[in-house]
Amino acid sequence: MNFIGKTADGAVVMNRNESHLHEEISPIIHDVLLRVHTHARPFIEAEVDFGRVIGTSCCVSTGPGDQIIFAQRPNRKGLTRFVQNRESEPSSRAMIVLKNTGRPKEYVLITAFIGSKAEVEPWDQRATPASFQFWRTKALVWGEPIIEGTATTKCPWASLEVAGAQANLLPDQGTRISEQMDKHSPESEIIGEQELALRLKLDLKVIKKAIKSGQLRQGQHYFTIGGKPRFLWCPGLITNLINH
Numbered sequence: 001m002n003f004i005g006k007t008a009d010g011a012v013v014m015n016r017n018e019s020h021l022h023e024e025i026s027p028i029i030h031d032v033l034l035r036v037h038t039h040a041r042p043f044i045e046a047e048v049d050f051g052r053v054i055g056t057s058c059c060v061s062t063g064p065g066d067q068i069i070f071a072q073r074p075n076r077k078g079l080t081r082f083v084q085n086r087e088s089e090p091s092s093r094a095m096i097v098l099k100n101t102g103r104p105k106e107y108v109l110i111t112a113f114i115g116s117k118a119e120v121e122p123w124d125q126r127a128t129p130a131s132f133q134f135w136r137t138k139a140l141v142w143g144e145p146i147i148e149g150t151a152t153t154k155c156p157w158a159s160l161e162v163a164g165a166q167a168n169l170l171p172d173q174g175t176r177i178s179e180q181m182d183k184h185s186p187e188s189e190i191i192g193e194q195e196l197a198l199r200l201k202l203d204l205k206v207i208k209k210a211i212k213s214g215q216l217r218q219g220q221h222y223f224t225i226g227g228k229p230r231f232l233w234c235p236g237l238i239t240n241l242i243n244h
Helices: 023-033 129-136 177-181 193-200 204-213 235-243
Strands: 002-006 012-015 043-049 055-057 059-061 068-072 079-083 089-091 093-100 106-114 138-141 189-192 223-225 228-233
Touching: 002 023, 023 055, 023 093, 023 106, 055 106, 129 138, 189 193, 193 204, 193 228
Parallel strands: 012 106, 079 138
Antiparallel strands: 002 012, 043 093, 055 089, 059 138, 068 079, 093 106, 189 228, 223 228
């Protein structure tokens, strides 16, 4: 590990080979750290606003007509959403994530980049429903290093979608849940089991039975919020998954 600077309250920050220290922020990383107070916290996510443009952010909002592609970046375990027809945008903010090493006032850099805070990507084990909501309308500008052969236009987050559940839960109806879901709203949103049953025109007991039996799995087909299951309703994505 290499020393890269100190925080405002004197904590030492080290950089690892696997740290995601983005090239554009490297020249000002010392200035960023000097604006961060650790308060002895074990894990730190800090967004620093310099009040002036310090560079460009490669994470931009996307919309209809944008050219979206997915690919895996080095040192990542899943694919990232990219946009091919956009350019980086000016930003006054820097984002930095630090983790305590177990020693007093010593941290290791997890990631640092120019721009505002981004949700973890949907493939990450720490992903939440907010991750899907964020990356549905955000993407990195195409041009970063990627692993050869990983690029695809099909969304790769199948294992985290309700679309993974099929109508073998309901053999008497002879249709897939994913096919029914594709007939509804084009806007993705987080919904509960009762709303899911209503939109799929199924008895709520069917959804509950599927959860209890393990055919709908937590972390794969749904998340738990406040002790209750929540599903990501995203028909456009589900269509891609069916054709994958």
